[in-house]
Amino acid sequence: MSKVRVRFAPSPTGNLHIGSARIALFNYLFARANGGKNILRIEDTDFDRSADIYVDNIRDGLQWLGITYDEGPIHQSSRLQLYQEYAQKILAQGHVYKCYCTEAELAEKRKIALSLGKPPKYDGHCKCLTAEQVQQFEANGQKPAIRFEVGQRKVKFHDLVRGDLEFDCSLIGDFVIIKSNGSPSYNFAAVVDDALMKISHVIRGEDHISNTPKQILLYEALGFTAPQFAHISMILGPDRTKLSKRHGAKSISEYREEGFLKEAILNLLMLMSWSPEDHQEIMTLAAAEKVFRLEDLAKSPAVFDIEKLKWLNGQYIRALPIADLTQRCLPFLRQGGVAVNAVDPAALEEVVESVKDNLTVLSEIVQYTAWYFENDLPESPRKEILAKPETASILESFARGLAGVPKLNHDSVNALLDKIIVNLSLKKGQVLKTIRLALTGRSAGPELWKIIRIFGKDKCQKRSAV
RNA sequence: GGCCCCAUCGUCUAGGGGUUAGGACAUCAGCUUUUCAAGCUGACGGCCGGGGUUCGAAUCCCCGUGGGGCUACCA
Numbered sequence: 191m192s193k194v195r196v197r198f199a200p201s202p203t204g205n206l207h208i209g210s211a212r213i214a215l216f217n218y219l220f221a222r223a224n225g226g227k228n229i230l231r232i233e234d235t236d237f238d239r240s241a242d243i244y245v246d247n248i249r250d251g252l253q254w255l256g257i258t259y260d261e262g263p264i265h266q267s268s269r270l271q272l273y274q275e276y277a278q279k280i281l282a283q284g285h286v287y288k289c290y291c292t293e294a295e296l297a298e299k300r301k302i303a304l305s306l307g308k309p310p311k312y313d314g315h316c317k318c319l320t321a322e323q324v325q326q327f328e329a330n331g332q333k334p335a336i337r338f339e340v341g342q343r344k345v346k347f348h349d350l351v352r353g354d355l356e357f358d359c360s361l362i363g364d365f366v367i368i369k370s371n372g373s374p375s376y377n378f379a380a381v382v383d384d385a386l387m388k389i390s391h392v393i394r395g396e397d398h399i400s401n402t403p404k405q406i407l408l409y410e411a412l413g414f415t416a417p418q419f420a421h422i423s424m425i426l427g428p429d430r431t432k433l434s435k436r437h438g439a440k441s442i443s444e445y446r447e448e449g450f451l452k453e454a455i456l457n458l459l460m461l462m463s464w465s466p467e468d469h470q471e472i473m474t475l476a477a478a479e480k481v482f483r484l485e486d487l488a489k490s491p492a493v494f495d496i497e498k499l500k501w502l503n504g505q506y507i508r509a510l511p512i513a514d515l516t517q518r519c520l521p522f523l524r525q526g527g528v529a530v531n532a533v534d535p536a537a538l539e540e541v542v543e544s545v546k547d548n549l550t551v552l553s554e555i556v557q558y559t560a561w562y563f564e565n566d567l568p569e570s571p572r573k574e575i576l577a578k579p580e581t582a583s584i585l586e587s588f589a590r591g592l593a594g595v596p597k598l599n600h601d602s603v604n605a606l607l608d609k610i611i612v613n614l615s616l617k618k619g620q621v622l623k624t625i626r627l628a629l630t631g632r633s634a635g636p637e638l639w640k641i642i643r644i645f646g647k648d649k650c651q652k653r654s655a656v
Numbered sequence: 657g658g659c660c661c662c663a664u665c666g667u668c669u670a671g672g673g674g675u676u677a678g679g680a681c682a683u684c685a686g687c688u689u690u691u692c693a694a695g696c697u698g699a700c701g702g703c704c705g706g707g708g709u710u711c712g713a714a715u716c717c718c719c720g721u722g723g724g725g726c727u728a729c730c731a
Contacts, residue, residue, distance in 0.1 A: 356660095545692095
């Protein structure tokens with residue numbers, strides 16, 4: 191078997207989103223699983239829509255996710271000369287012709303065809319232009335596009351995900367390979383590049399299926415051997431249409447900013463359309479690299495499930511070593527206005543540890559821990575509980591008892607609390623609720639002993655003062 | 657309109673002629689817990705419809721239906 195070479199070829203007309211990240215992932219996994227190379231190619235031949243910030247966003251996103259590539263990024267915009275050369279090559283062979291139709295004319299024809307219930311394919315108007323007509327256009331300074339003559343036959347190919355596919359070329363209009371501005375069309379540039387880069391497997395979205403026959407025609411006309419194709423099903427929004435911004439679908443960078451872990455995102459991406467043989471749902475990239483197979487991909491499209499992403503995220507958060515988790519929380523705490531540099535690193539880890547079961551996304555770390563770092567307590571719930579008759583004795587016993595505890599930990603603090611409950615003959619809930627409210631000003635939070643340990647004796651006693 | 661693709665719980669999926677149709681998320685209930693979570697246990701819930709083929713169809717075939725994609729000098 192010849193060497194496996196695959197590519198991820200995004201157009202930088204937007205940020206790296208869930209759908210394209212998934213295609214990048216499957217290319218990467220296929221390359222890794224087969225000892226092949228993964229290539230990043232930037233398809234920026236649409237000069238109006240492409241932008242460098244999107245190139246950066248895509249590269250950053252891939253890097254953050256850990257989807258590496260062995261070659262590239264290769265920009266198509268730097269290979270324009272190459273496409274021209276290959277266009278000239280088939281121009282000489284007569285598979286293509288110059289087309290002087292204007293966009294307005296084409297749009298008009300398309301409209302008419304559609305209204306007549308006919309397929310809106312190009313009618314081949316410029317195929318039979320006389321030399322005089324061409325001269326006339328040239329004299330007017332009109333720049334031609336170059337069209338590929340499709341012909342009448344049928345094109346068959348074997349799709350690694352979908353099986354045998356067949357298309358009737360008579361239904362496809364002669365398509366443009368070089369635009370009048372000199373830049374190549376998508377189909378042409380992709381074919382020239384895939385051939386020259388010796389891509390063995392083209393793994394891309396299902397939305398490219400109908401481009402494939404056109405591309406196969408081009409491979410043949412250029413004298414190249416076509417690669418293998420694998421068309422992966424789409425990701426849909428909750429309304430079952432192509433996932434897009436209107437579904438609230440976000441870019442990878444936005445999910446990152448919200449506090450989703452790359453591990454969770456990758457895991458969900460893998461779970462959509464692919465289930466490994468052992469049915470293990472929690473799966474790392476490294477593990478997937480070993481067992482990924484294109485044949486195991488489902489043919490049907492998958493609805494993106496944010497709830498499952500959240501669940502996975504929580505699973506990964508809880509599985510993270512506490513030092514690692516704390517590091518990952520740092521940017522969010524800073525952004526939330528917590529002066530993390532002023533906090534002892536070990537104490538910070540204890541703070542994070544105390545609330546990690548509550549987290550579904552990292553950004554929530556702020557709402558769950560901010561009160562640890564605040565000096566003033568909210569007045570209202572605290573005031574109410576302090577007004578209760580038994581409160582004074584609870585807090586006094588607590589403050590007094592605390593002084594006698596040598597080291598604050600799970601056992602010693604709980605022993606103290608139990609003693610207070612027994613001595614005052616009060617209900618456990620009542621005592622603990624009172625102390626929690628006095629210390630934190632809140633009725634919910636981590637286990638009390640953890641809070642007491644993190645606060646330390648002085649702070650606890652100060653806040654217990656009635 | 658034409659062409660193409662797809663079809664198992666609400667969602668992601670396993671199952672590819674004989675299964676009580678399995679798992680996960682979500683939902684609901686119980687347990688646990690001072691609380692919020694987390695965790696554990698359980699419940700609810702599905703083969704799009706109709707025809708074939710077959711002793712037997714979720715599974716194979718056909719036809720519908722539904723959904724999606726493409727139909728650009730976008731990629």
